[in-house]
Amino acid sequence: MKERGNLHWSDEVTLTGGRQLVSFNLPTLQNANELLWVLDHTDTGDYVTLENLSFTAATQITDTATAAFVWSYGMLLNNWDSSSGLARDKAKDAAGEFDAIQATGALAAATAMAAQLNVISRADAIQIVSKISDTLLLDLPRYHGLWPHFVKVSTTGAITIAPGVEWSSVDTAIAALALLDAQNGLGLDTSGTEQMLQAVDWDDLLTPNGISHGYAYAGDRYPYSWDVFGGESWLVDLAYAAGAAKVAPMSYLTPPTANGSGFIDEMAWLFAPPPAQDYWGADWAAYRPAAADAQIVYYPAHYPAACFSQLGLFGLSAGEVPAPSPAVQGSIYQAFGVGGRFASANDGTASTDAPVITPHYAGLIASLRPDEAVAMWNWLIGQGYFTPLNNVESLSFPSDSACDSAAPVWNQLKGSWNLSLQTLGWGRYLAQREGQVPVLWRAARENPFLEAGYRLLAPGESVFLPIILKL
Secondary structure, three states, X not given: OEEOOEEOOOOOOOOOOOOOOOOOOOOOOOOOOEOOOOOOOOOOOOOOOOOOOXXXXXXXXXXXXXXXXXXXXHHHHHOEEOOOOXXXXXXXXXXOOOEEHHHHHHHXXXXXXXXXXXXXXXXXXXXXXXXXXXXXXXXXXXXXOEOEOEEEEOOOOOEEEOOOOOEEHHHHHHHHHHHHHHHHHOOXXXXXXXXXXXXXXXXXXXXXXXXXXXXXXXOOEOOOEEOEOOHHHHHHHHHHHHHHOOOOOOOEOOOOOOOOOHHHHHHHHHOOOOOOEOOOOOEHHHHHHHHHHHHHOHHHHHOOOOHHHHHOOOOOOEEEOOOOOOOOHHHOEEEOEOOOOOOOOEOOHHHHOOOOEOOHHHHHOOOOOHHHHHHHHHHHHHOOOOOOOOOOOEEEOOOOOOOOOOOOEEEOOOEHHHHHHHHHHHHHHHHHHXXXXXXXXXXXXXXXXXXXXXXXXXXXXXXXXXXOOOO
């Protein structure tokens, strides 16, 4: 077993002919990207057929929600490069090849949450968050105050925008607010993050409809704005309210979201407490449980005989398709959703010929619908799809298949952003289950800079409680 040519482990076994089950006890390993099988001492015509290969991990965790958080956080942390301070977009990417800024900020937030839940020590959390803070605030390029969506790191350690990507207002908002939440939760200095948000060129980004999406790679400002109800717009507007002490306009103030993709309903409330009603009049207290229920009942309502309906599996949110290799390049990543203001439902049947689920959504609504979320992830773990070694980006049952464990087609991608969403969702649930206020919500009440912005968007909010909803 190797990583970039460096040998980490090797062993040998004598093959006796016929079917043979071979197992090895592995030592603690570092990163590895090559598994080589070498057949020695052979004669012409000798061959070996490898029928199956699997890795087995032992764990003492028996609680489904705890496993969902700990294993997801472990995969996310494994995507982080401690030397650069950045998280790669996908586990299969090389560090520095295509690093994700919003996921890097979200990792800082997840690390503070892991410390709150005693999964890692506070000292380790401070070390990780401090490194991320230094990288984002000191080393990252900016354009009109915005960070790039993705970056690359040279062999000398220089960080530059990745070719062809945008200077993104929403990814800047996510990363900065997540970092500020983490710093506040760990008692670290937040002034650098506050100054960074104040230095964004909000005047240039402001349009009559809302905050612009940002700037193209070449520097032209996008004509499109965050002007539609949903978590993305809310986080961008929270960053604007904190940084500029103003409230941005919005064209579509109330539900639905643009396309009904599940993460849009909940992502803002990973980083700030949800208001009952916001500045624009949106009734989040009513919308969130209704949106969760719409997702849970989608397949029973539209495909009552489908495996998802029989097994209680749900979740239409953005992600890669279950089988990327036969998919057209531009359709590998899709905004699956129940339908919204500008798009009809996308459940995968039109593009993949089978209904799709994206399990990270269940983590996002665990605080709202714990029974359904835990039952679904218990199935994923019980069937061996989600493990300490394997993630489930998306999953489908072929239309002619049985509903057994061997039937699904599933994508094992360990993408840092969707790992962030499920990690933060399950972490929020675990904190609330223990009667605690999620650590990432505290900045909206403890940090004067963020509190001022939050109160502009949620003027009627005075308290928040560590409750789990089941309406």
